Amino acid sequence: MWKYYLFLAAAIVCEITGTSALKASRGFSVPGWAVLTAAAYAGSFWLLGLTLKGMALGVAYAIWAGVGTVLTVLAGVVIFKERPDLPALLGMGLIIAGVAVMNLFSKTISH
Numbered sequence: 001m002w003k004y005y006l007f008l009a010a011a012i013v014c015e016i017t018g019t020s021a022l023k024a025s026r027g028f029s030v031p032g033w034a035v036l037t038a039a040a041y042a043g044s045f046w047l048l049g050l051t052l053k054g055m056a057l058g059v060a061y062a063i064w065a066g067v068g069t070v071l072t073v074l075a076g077v078v079i080f081k082e083r084p085d086l087p088a089l090l091g092m093g094l095i096i097a098g099v100a101v102m103n104l105f106s107k108t109i110s111h
Helices: 002-024 031-051 057-080 086-105
Strands: none
Touching: 002 031, 002 057, 031 057, 057 086
16 A cells, blocks of 8 residues: 555655746746656656556545645745745645545545
8 A cells, every 4th residue: 555655655746846847937938847847747647547556536636636735835935935825824734634634534545
């Protein structure tokens, strides 16, 4: 089961990389960043596909999207000097709580 969490973690890292590169590409006008965006997203989907071999679709996607969202906001803070406001921070807290509840209490983690 742990290997599927490793695949999922790697998929999330690729997704964050792709999203950050997308911003850096300035609308795909910077070729190097545009290529990195496409490669990172392709890697993310490939790794998410591997994850789904041992994890339920809804749970895997919720973790991928939720954790990816929170870490992408943090990447925006660190890399692009963006500052989330209070509603954004509260929303991220709810996302983290939701992912924690799914992992701690859901019996649909694997299929």
